Amino acid sequence: TQGVSSAASDVYKRQEIAFVKSNVQNQQLIKKIRKYNDSLAFKSLFQKYLPVVCNSITRYHFRFLEIEDLVQEARLVCYQDVLAYKLKSQVSFGKFFQRSLRNHYCSLLRKENASKRQQEKYAESFEEVLENRRDYSVSLTSFSYYPLSILIAQEQLQEAIEYLSEMEFEIMYLLMVEHQTPERIAAELEKETIQIKRAISRCHKKISETIQKK
Numbered sequence: 001t002q003g004v005s006s007a008a009s010d011v012y013k014r015q016e017i018a019f020v021k022s023n024v025q026n027q028q029l030i031k032k033i034r035k036y037n038d039s040l041a042f043k044s045l046f047q048k049y050l051p052v053v054c055n056s057i058t059r060y061h062f063r064f065l066e067i068e069d070l071v072q073e074a075r076l077v078c079y080q081d082v083l084a085y086k087l088k089s090q091v092s093f094g095k096f097f098q099r100s101l102r103n104h105y106c107s108l109l110r111k112e113n114a115s116k117r118q119q120e121k122y123a124e125s126f127e128e129v130l131e132n133r134r135d136y137s138v139s140l141t142s143f144s145y146y147p148l149s150i151l152i153a154q155e156q157l158q159e160a161i162e163y164l165s166e167m168e169f170e171i172m173y174l175l176m177v178e179h180q181t182p183e184r185i186a187a188e189l190e191k192e193t194i195q196i197k198r199a200i201s202r203c204h205k206k207i208s209e210t211i212q213k214k
Contacts (some may be wrong), residue, residue: 022048026093033082046078052098060105061177064112070105077104106170163206171196172203 010021026048032041057067081097089096164172167189174188182200186193200205 023092027087030082056101056105059110077101110169168199168203171199
């Protein structure tokens with residue numbers, strides 16, 4: 001037991017050292033970029049987080065934006081974060097950038113859905129799904145069993161897009177397209193679970209009202 005505990009402690013220490021080292025390197029690169037507008041330093045910094053960018057592009061279902069455009073958008077976000085990041089912050093630059101990129105991509109997706117509404121209508125609606133499955137956890141997982149579930153979810157978001165705030169849109173995207181629970185959404189967005197559930201209720205009402213007007 002002591003051997004296992006010691007090994008776990010050693011792993012934790014190595015991870016902590018690697019984290020501190022990475023953070024120091026990031027701060028050195030950030031200082032170079034700010035002071036000298038060093039393009040090589042920026043390239044090195046951005047390259048470190050390219051896997052984060054690729055994962056984010058894969059996560060969000062963009063239909064009209066090219067990968068090259070999305071990578072360029074990520075570069076702009078990264079540069080803006082370099083200028084905005086507080087070097088004495090307790091939050092690492094990687095976490096800071098990841099959060100900014102998520103918000104930016106979600107905003108792009110919201111605009112994309114708002115500008116390109118699908119003309120084809122699907123018989124199944126988000127309202128019907130929630131009516132048949134009152135429990136949030138059940139209604140979330142139920143989407144994975146529905147044919148064309150992602151398309152239906154995106155259609156409902158498109159219908160109510162002009163009535164949802166950016167935060168509400170992000171919550172509903174995670175709920176309807178990624179099938180996440182309110183608890184997981186709260187953890188990801190760093191909110192209280194009760195706040196997420198209230199937001200879902202507001203969105204449900206807005207989406208239902210939109211459907212009834214059709």
